[in-house]
Amino acid sequence: MSESNSIVKMINEELGINLLGVLVFNGNEIVLANDVPVELMRLAASLINFINRVNGLEYAKVKLNNVLMYAVRSGDLIIVFLANPTLIEGALSLVNRYVDKLVRMSWEVLNKAKAIEPAVTVEGDELTEDDILILLDYFKGKLRELEAKGE
Amino acid sequence: MVKVFKLVIAGPYGAGKTTFVKTLSEVVPIETDVPAPGKSTTVAFDYGKIRVNDIVVHLFGIPGQERFNFLWRIIARGMHAYIFMVDSSSLESVKSAIFMYNYFTSTFPTTPHVVAANKQDIAKVDINNVRMILGVKPDIKVVPLIAINKKMVLETLVVLLDEVHRLMYGSSFQQGNSHGTGNEKTLM
Numbered sequence: 001m002s003e004s005n006s007i008v009k010m011i012n013e014e015l016g017i018n019l020l021g022v023l024v025f026n027g028n029e030i031v032l033a034n035d036v037p038v039e040l041m042r043l044a045a046s047l048i049n050f051i052n053r054v055n056g057l058e059y060a061k062v063k064l065n066n067v068l069m070y071a072v073r074s075g076d077l078i079i080v081f082l083a084n085p086t087l088i089e090g091a092l093s094l095v096n097r098y099v100d101k102l103v104r105m106s107w108e109v110l111n112k113a114k115a116i117e118p119a120v121t122v123e124g125d126e127l128t129e130d131d132i133l134i135l136l137d138y139f140k141g142k143l144r145e146l147e148a149k150g151e
Numbered sequence: 152m153v154k155v156f157k158l159v160i161a162g163p164y165g166a167g168k169t170t171f172v173k174t175l176s177e178v179v180p181i182e183t184d185v186p187a188p189g190k191s192t193t194v195a196f197d198y199g200k201i202r203v204n205d206i207v208v209h210l211f212g213i214p215g216q217e218r219f220n221f222l223w224r225i226i227a228r229g230m231h232a233y234i235f236m237v238d239s240s241s242l243e244s245v246k247s248a249i250f251m252y253n254y255f256t257s258t259f260p261t262t263p264h265v266v267a268a269n270k271q272d273i274a275k276v277d278i279n280n281v282r283m284i285l286g287v288k289p290d291i292k293v294v295p296l297i298a299i300n301k302k303m304v305l306e307t308l309v310v311l312l313d314e315v316h317r318l319m320y321g322s323s324f325q326q327g328n329s330h331g332t333g334n335e336k337t338l339m
Binding site: 147 | 154155156157203204206208209211219220221223224228229230231246247249250301302305306308309312313315316319320
């Protein structure tokens with residue numbers, strides 16, 4: 001089980017609620033997320049798009065498509081809690097106590113990703129038309145070889 | 152001087168990116184684990200390369216899980232082109248690619264790409280429906296693929312390179328293309 005799944009489980013157990021998911025965004029990108037359905041991720045992403053366009057918005061509560069979304073900004077990060085709309089207001093505000101932990105986890109992930117960035121990133125060089133034609137010629141040649149072998 | 156051609160293989164979990172890289176790469180593909188808080192979370196991205204004269208083609212398979220989308224941008228930085236793979240063996244698997252496809256086309260709107268409908272040997276969704284479900288623009292090619300079939304993998308790559316050439320230099324080398332320049336004779 002991922003760390004994000006664990007924290008959702010922990011929140012639900014400690015608060016006796018049934019959160020559907022927790023996602024942390026940096027800008028428009030997901031840093032942490034539990035295994036929530038794609039549809040919920042899209043809903044959260046649409047909320048993030050909105051929040052990012054509004055300067056100074058620190059939190060937002062939105063009910064959309066039968067999902068209650070509670071988003072809290074913490075510096076560059078925005079944490080989105082997804083819950084069933086029947087969840088009472090008071091219970092939802094209790095999730096605030098997990099924001100710091102989620103922010104810490106997110107920065108650890110972001111910093112480690114940054115640390116490995118040079119190793120995983122090779123940037124392409126500027127290529128000429130001849131370079132592209134060389135590649136095309138090479139791979140077409142490989143195709144012809146396969147065809148000649150009857151594969 | 153050795154030049155780098157950076158090719159990214161994108162697509163959701165289970166689309167066949169690892170197989171594609173393995174089929175194409177001249178070296179044993181590398182998988183990497185990214186450390187995550189408290190433990191090691193497996194964020195396997197595939198890496199392979201092919202040397203063509205003085206050009207090294209670097210292949211990067213991007214982790215498909217949406218919760219790792221912060222890595223997508225990092226790995227995709229500086230890419231020349233990408234192949235977006237989908238598992239066309241079920242409607243659900245094609246639909247699961249929508250989020251990632253939207254991310255790539257909106258984040259890298261000018262980067263040449265093709266969509267590869269993988270697992271066509273057991274496909275339940277044809278390439279026209281893949282196009283419709285993902286909302287692929289008419290000028291973007293959707294190609295059938297079986298990633299374990301080297302010929303189809305090479306064909307996909309040739310289609311992509313042709314797209315790169317078309318977008319960079321305004322001509323195409325695909326057979327039957329009316330915009331050819333005459334160089335086809337030396338290339339075909």
